[in-house]
Amino acid sequence: MPTLPDLSPADLPPPRRSFIAGALGVLAAGLSWPAVSLAAPRRASPPLQLAREAPEHIDPAGFLVSEKLDGVRAAWDGERLRFRSGLPVMAPRWFTARLPALPLDGELWLGRGRFDVLSGTVRRAAALDPDWQGVRYVVFDLRDEDGRLGPFARRVERVREAVAAAGFAPLQAAEQRTLADRAALKRWLDEVVRAGGEGLMLHRADARWRAGRSDALLKLKPEHDAEAVVVAHVAGQGRHTGRLGALHVRTAAGVEFLLGTGLTDAERERPPAVGTVVTYTHRGLTASGVPRFASFLRVRDPLRS
Numbered sequence: 001m002p003t004l005p006d007l008s009p010a011d012l013p014p015p016r017r018s019f020i021a022g023a024l025g026v027l028a029a030g031l032s033w034p035a036v037s038l039a040a041p042r043r044a045s046p047p048l049q050l051a052r053e054a055p056e057h058i059d060p061a062g063f064l065v066s067e068k069l070d071g072v073r074a075a076w077d078g079e080r081l082r083f084r085s086g087l088p089v090m091a092p093r094w095f096t097a098r099l100p101a102l103p104l105d106g107e108l109w110l111g112r113g114r115f116d117v118l119s120g121t122v123r124r125a126a127a128l129d130p131d132w133q134g135v136r137y138v139v140f141d142l143r144d145e146d147g148r149l150g151p152f153a154r155r156v157e158r159v160r161e162a163v164a165a166a167g168f169a170p171l172q173a174a175e176q177r178t179l180a181d182r183a184a185l186k187r188w189l190d191e192v193v194r195a196g197g198e199g200l201m202l203h204r205a206d207a208r209w210r211a212g213r214s215d216a217l218l219k220l221k222p223e224h225d226a227e228a229v230v231v232a233h234v235a236g237q238g239r240h241t242g243r244l245g246a247l248h249v250r251t252a253a254g255v256e257f258l259l260g261t262g263l264t265d266a267e268r269e270r271p272p273a274v275g276t277v278v279t280y281t282h283r284g285l286t287a288s289g290v291p292r293f294a295s296f297l298r299v300r301d302p303l304r305s
Contacts, residue, residue, distance in 0.1 A: 045086040046075040047145060047211035048105060053226075054202060054218035056284070060185045063202040064156060064176040066140060068219055070115045070198050071107030072122050075143065078102065092127045098168035099137070104159075106139035106174070112196040119301065139163065140174035140201070144209035152216075153205040176203075185220070193222055223281040226251065226291065227300055230276045234258060236268065244268040247296065249278065255289045262296035272299050 073084045078101040081089040089108070110118040111134075121131040139162075142155045149155050156176050163173040179185050189200050199221035207216035228249035236245030244267070246260030259280055263271075272278055277300040282291035 050213045051217045051219040054220040060179040066174045066201045068199040069107045071109035076104040100162045103143040104139045105141045138172045151206045244271040
């Protein structure tokens with residue numbers, strides 16, 4: 001049964017977060033629907049820390065660094081496993097029964113380059129045990145809304161202790177490294193990307209837990225990516241006559257620009273509808289905030305972290 005895409009980022013322009021526009025956007029892009037019942041109750045989204053883009057040439061001193069996993073963000077509260085949207089993850093009972101009674105924050109992961117397979121597995125209204133056999137819950141932090149667990153470095157130790165005590169193979173602690181300098185950071189980034197990974201995450205070792213985005217948590221990728229909402233279609237010219245030439249999009253900051261690079265012929269024939277949230281890559285911003293060398297990447301999948 002089809003469900004609606006989770007166009008939930010609070011910082012998106014409110015006129016574009018509509019039921020109909022969101023649904024048409026996914027249909028127009030030819031994406032598969034998640035197999036979650038429309039009748040499933042929506043829970044409040046769990047408070048989570050979110051990453052900002054790392055500045056160019058960042059010094060890793062003072063940070064713990066981990067691989068940025070291409071997985072599905074999931075929060076465990078000791079009883080329920082939930083997506084970033086607040087909807088429940090219909091994981092098998094054997095998977096959740098061994099999770100510790102701690103507020104875990106991590107990613108469900110199948111391995112590099114396997115996001116689409118993972119997404120199909122965790123979207124199901126009823127979990128299929130064989131599909132979940134290879135899924136890992138890689139934990140990188142403990143949610144600490146009352147501030148009792150201390151800085152990130154101490155929370156990482158608590159994660160490692162909890163994972164070791166659980167003795168459950170699908171439950172893993174994210175590897176956190178201390179890197180000496182920018183050269184070491186670049187070497188690991190290059191190694192991860194060559195192996196098919198997305199990039200790295202840098203988290204201040206001394207940072208207290210704080211919901212939302214802050215400079216304490218940064219993502220480092222070969223290219224930046226960001227999201228924008230489609231506000232109009234621009235007709236094509238030349239070989240694109242009669243189909244889409246570019247998407248007119250608007251960012252959360254209100255910056256509008258045309259996104260024409262990166263679209264396939266199929267996407268030009270059936271473009272994302274107005275109101276759809278799309279992800280694009282870019283190489284920094286101009287002085288006026290317009291993305292440089294912006295290229296369409298995909299229609300936003302609500303399960304990507």
